[in-house]
Amino acid sequence: MSITDRKFEIDRDSKTPLWLQIRNELFNSLYRDELRPGQLIPNEKTLVELFQVSIGTIRKAVGVLEKEGFLIRKQGLGTFVFQHDSNSFLFEYFHFALNGTEKQESPTVEFISFETKKASKSEAESLNIPAGSSIHKIYNKLGLNKKFYIIDKIIISQDKFHGLNEEIFKNRANTIYNLYQNKFNIFITNCSEKLKAISSNEKISKLLDIDLGSPILKIDRIGQTYHNETIEIRTSYVHTSDIEYIHSQNSTFGEAL
Amino acid sequence: MSITDRKFEIDRDSKTPLWLQIRNELFNSLYRDELRPGQLIPNEKTLVELFQVSIGTIRKAVGVLEKEGFLIRKQGLGTFVFQHDSNSFLFEYFHFALNGTEKQESPTVEFISFETKKASKSEAESLNIPAGSSIHKIYNKLGLNKKFYIIDKIIISQDKFHGLNEEIFKNRANTIYNLYQNKFNIFITNCSEKLKAISSNEKISKLLDIDLGSPILKIDRIGQTYHNETIEIRTSYVHTSDIEYIHSQNSTFGEAL
């Protein structure tokens, strides 16, 4: 259903502000896929008619969604739905740079393996799927500057990625999140990472060509979509001799609405 | 000089929008300490008269500074300058939680040592001070749940913290950044952290009561004030058996203006 045909119910007597109601309605349209990644959304004048509010209220609602990262406004052009692609990937989810440098380069990605198997208990729990469900387990190698430093293990539910196989995964033209988005209609909206230092085991040592027991940065990432539905578990094993994980922030930034 | 006595120069013919000019003027007032941490800033009506623009333009400028974390608006009360204190500390700069938990508890902090010495070449370089200048080197121990997991090494220039000594540091009533802010008029506005996995050396092993060579998370943090002036170098050595470093984010959040 097109968004311009929708009937939106805005309650002028509600205690929640109009702009927030509209923000939520637009958010739901994203969630329900009435507005798709990359798509041009109706212009402000049309939204005014659709919601029967003033343009200032529309701009406030759209502005919040823009700050949240769901929409992108372009002056003279229109407002678009954010999409995962090779440009956005770089600065969003890849947090490594060569020692001492700030500039984040695009990593080289090399496929290692693709398996489909039964989820372990903890894997099933993290993905919130029934115990014993099928999952895809994918290994990748990531590098910077012609050397590989990172092993990525990706775990996703088979059910949510119907038809996914090694060929499709390997032949994707863009990022992994772009594949999720375009082929499987799953849009990753947020990630949470937990970092630890561990000793490398035999498998990791071999894959990264380092000594057994070397200190390794282990990153557990949970990738979620709308309404905090967990889609992906990704574990990164990083040899941090030449590269480092970067995390910058401003005063209270990050905790704001 | 009080901000209400200042003469602000707003250029209505400039290509930079009024709201941005005003945002910058207010930012400079923060930088120049005409507006101090915790202070109530003039109300919107006063700002309208001060800058001779409409209230919408003022609200836009203040709104941006609020999003950036420099101001905090309270309906019915006024707008205040953000300040470092024990409440804000928790969720801003401490990124650890016990394994599996999300909730961030306040860490226990225990003083280890306070030294004043000559800066090494790399320390001087990082702090952007002349080679051989005096610095303070402070060690702390941080813990959660009655166990210590973190050793913090803090390095600051003696020049910028005139009169600081062990007693003053130990007897502070609040956070370290609060001490900088209130006693030395230095306001930390942003931090950048770089993480690595290393093997613990003898000193760290002893301090954290762990085996020599255990994998350790090493965090190099640069604390800066207005205009990216580096104030503090902090290195954390973290034993991540029971705790983990947490980093969450939304789609494009973090890269927005």
Next chain:
DNA sequence: TATATTATATCATATATATGAATTTTTTTT
């Protein structure tokens, strides 16, 4: 055809104004 011009569409900035909500202060009442 290629280039310059003009028109159109769309978001950005700015003003003016009215009403509401939350907090504090002042006044009145008991």
Next chain:
DNA sequence: AAAAAAAATTCATATATATGATATAATATA
């Protein structure tokens, strides 16, 4: 003196409107 009520202060929401900036499309011109 204490409690309740009223007033004042301040930010929040919402409308209406005008002009500017930017990108694209359509048209006219060389």
